[in-house]
Amino acid sequence: VKAATIIGLARDEHPAFTERFTPDGVCYNYLEQYHTLLARKLLKADRDALLTIVAVPLPLANFDAGYNALPARIVLEDTAFLVDSVANRCRAQRVDGAQRHNPRVFPSFTFENGVIYQTRTAAYWTDYTSLELRYTPEVTIDPLTDDLVLPNDAQRACVLALAAFMGRRIADRPGLPPIDRGGLAQGAAAAEAEFLLAHEKAIVSEIREVW
């Protein structure tokens, strides 16, 4: 779903929500904030909801320089997966930067200033062909034509939250039905709760060896 679509749908909630009185730029700024907030709530309900997986081919061009092609701001998971030359997968643990040259576990990696470093030396990694990183990117939407990072079923919550915001910005217009500000706010809260409930992960079904 694109930001411009959300803004258009919010305008459909009331004929007074015109571009003239609620410019796209103002709507976009609100949507950007709400979208970020909702994404945080979503990650609380399901930490894997926005999971992004990238496979880093090994060996790196420069072992010491590490891998720095990730987005500027991410939340990286503590565990990555390694794939060896016969397609076997195994876990690689994230360790503290201080342990880069002498880690307590291996295979492992460190993550400093947005750069992934493999621990020990290149000679220890010759069996591995790729490193599968799992991370949650910073939640951003940029141009109006960009898709939201949130899943498509967040659309109704975003539309109603934005419509409630529009309703708070403008006065009722002559000849048009009064803006139901309370109804829009309630609808937005209900849509948000429904969205988060749908994504709440059943933690009991997940078995983890460590937390």
Added chain:
Amino acid sequence: MTVQEIITRGLSHSTKNAPSRIVDDAIEGLAIVIEAVRGLFQLGTRINREWFGETLTVAGAAGAWARPADAESIYRLEIGSGARAGTKLTRVPFDDRATEFRKPSVYAFGRAYYPSGNALDPNPALESIKFFFASEPDLPADINAAIDARFPERFRELLALEFAVYLALKDERMAGELDHLKAERDRWLLRYVAFLEHEDTTEVRRHDHDRAFNGPSMVPLTSLVAGGTDLKLQ
């Protein structure tokens, strides 16, 4: 419908209007009719701007695009040339140019339009702007010239009565006759307004039904005709 025809009909509304004596047809008469037409175009533009609609594509010069000189009311801007031709432009305030920083936008200053300084703005050196606007009427050169055809001929009596009301005001015939002329004029004014309101009712509109615009004030339509009117026009 020529200016002379309007003057002749206007004079006939009162026995006190002595032809060629109360007003010089070719000079003052022409000027009165021109102002009457201008006023009714202004009033009509508020009600049905598309009826008076025109477009003009203006190339950029010296970093800006000049406002069409005969525009009474501009109501849409588009990029007029290049790969983005047809893209809607948003006009933002002179003192808040980042209002629509994610969209192509311009601001107006001194009868010209300038890029507002954001990434997607049009470039005056490469792109033109297509203006959609209601224009002023084309003015008749003399009393034998025709009135701008956008003023429907069947409402010529309204123009004649505007002329007659002006003469009554000039002659200070305040009691009785002026009220009578204004009442007659208002009857035709209502018919003119009604026509502009309903001339095409097929439009489907999502938003902006009242077509209000951002501005410090809005002059009432009732003040745009000779001597004003007591009609309840919004």
